[in-house]
Amino acid sequence: MNFKEARILVASDGHTNSELVSKLLLEEFELVHLSWDESRIAADFEKYRPQVLVLAFETLELAERYYLGLFRQSQIVHTMPHRTLLLCNKEDVRRAYELCRKEYFDDYVLFWPMVHDTRRLCMSVLLALRALSSITQSPKVADIAAHVRQVGDLEGVLDRSMAEGAARIDITDHSLRMASEELGDVIEGFADLLAGDLPGSVPSAADAPAVSAGQSQRAKAAPRLKEVENAMTPLREWLDGVKVAVAPPLASARNLQSLAADHRPxxxxxxxxxxxxxxxxxxxxxxxxxxxxxxxxxxxxxxxxxxxxxxxxxxxxxxxxxxxxxxxxxxxxxxxxxxxxxxxxxxxxxxxxxxxxxxxxxxxxxxxxxxxxxxxxxxxxxxxx
Structure with a gap:
């Protein structure tokens, strides 16, 4: 964030006070806007969209009334990240502290009557901008925890998917083995028939080429059938390799999930x-x-x-x-x-x-x-x- 170009809105109950505060802030920041018309509370805020709202009212009651009116009238004030800086006098320091402690406002500055440390106002705005920057740039812990819980669910999904894949491999392997055995039986029976090995079959001299061809096909089919039986082995090895490969990330996900469990909603x-x-x-x-x-x-x-x-x-x-x-x-x-x-x-x-x-x-x-x-x-x- 370029703090010099940060948007600052000075809200006040009079033109004189807002001009005074604005003059001090313009020594450090370029985009300082003023709002002192009560009828334009929401309009000015939504127009300038400040990152820091400086409440420069004569009394804290007026500052509270302004901010309450802003929340009542504006449809977007609660959605816009901003910090509130309350200017107060010596008599209201205790009250200003209580309001900030309860987080109605973010910070306060002893400003009325004017003090010697006029740079304190600019310093407080800078601190507000730094705090706002860290909030807007850093992901919220609750959001991180929610995402971690979803990542933790990945292990269960992966286990179920791999178990289903292994079951499908077993079914396919069984089907291939059955088909291989049935095909082998057919070839064996056909070859035996041609060779005259079956009861009642007597091959003639004219059948010799066919017998030779049948025996040749049986010899060729044997290694092919063995290949069919072994076709599932690389797939099983791949599946086992996947389990080994994802083990470290899943271990990290489990650790993150245990940490997320410590963050209560x-x-x-x-x-x-x-x-x-x-x-x-x-x-x-x-x-x-x-x-x-x-x-x-x-x-x-x-x-x-x-x-x-x-x-x-x-x-x-x-x-x-x-x-x-x-x-x-x-x-x-x-x-x-x-x-x-x-x-x-x-x-x-x-x-x-x-x-x-x-x-x-x-x-x-x-x-x-x-x-x-x-x-x-x-x-x-x-x-x-």
Missing amino acids: LVLVVDDDEFQCKLLARLLDTKRYELMFAHSATEALAALRRCRPSLILMDVMLPDMDGVEVTRRLKASPAYAMVPVVMITGQSERNVVQASLQAGAIDFVVKPFDRERLCAKVSHYLQLD
């Missing part, structure tokens, strides 16, 4: 009810998979920028955006379209079921939870059965 639970989250943590089999919790749609979408879960348990009723809409947005993104979403609901209305299925959900779990059914569904969609 991630289940993202999106529910604003703290009690329900604690209950799910107790009910689910956390020895087989990891749990991550998000208590709002915004928090969930922000979490998806940093990780890719193997399964999402999505509550229908959320404080900032309903679970059906969040599911619809995820399914519209190629990055998350294949992640299964199971809705959590205490409602059984037909319209909720239909809307969720149309949005892309694959199943439901209904409150109050049935532990056995809940764990069975999670294991099924994680392919742990």
Whole structure:
């Protein structure tokens, strides 16, 4: 990544603040854009597609409101890899730290009032770009583990295919041997008939050339029949050679599979009810998979920028955006379209079921939870059965 040409968007509640921040950033970066019109939150973000979003608001409340509005209005913000940098004043440092620790934002800089270390802003943007570069260029562990599991299945497929091939060779070998024996019997009988060896057969002098020809053909046929019997030997040797050749790669695949087994799938639970989250943590089999919790749609979408879960348990009723809409947005993104979403609901209305299925959900779990059914569904969609 060419950091100098990285796309940076400075969002602010006023032209003065955004110009000030922009001036400092332009000393290091070339593509710095400004956004201070609240009505163009989503439009500016989607137009400039920033890799680093600098939130230069007077208060943290305004920064939080902006980012929440961005997730509500933009259809693609959660699909675009970017880092968020929060500018704060001395009174809000503790709060900024808590927000970043909870991963609502990625980092913060003490900026108001202006401090002597003005280069700190550029340094923080550089660090954000480096972190983003490592995330986007490195394959996700979950994806690697999934591919390794598929490679591990190759051994079983190969064993079954080779066993089937060996069985077919045996059948063909048996058929050739039977045909060889039958053909040999026919030639022998014909030759014996011509030679007068069969009871009641008396060859005449006129039959002498035919007898000689029959004996000659029998002599020629014998090695040919032996060749037919031995025709399967090279094929068997080839099959044994294949087994020897693939043994080292399969051993490596087994080792990778054992390593992949140590990586547990991630289940993202999106529910604003703290009690329900604690209950799910107790009910689910956390020895087989990891749990991550998000208590709002915004928090969930922000979490998806940093990780890719193997399964999402999505509550229908959320404080900032309903679970059906969040599911619809995820399914519209190629990055998350294949992640299964199971809705959590205490409602059984037909319209909720239909809307969720149309949005892309694959199943439901209904409150109050049935532990056995809940764990069975999670294991099924994680392919742990």
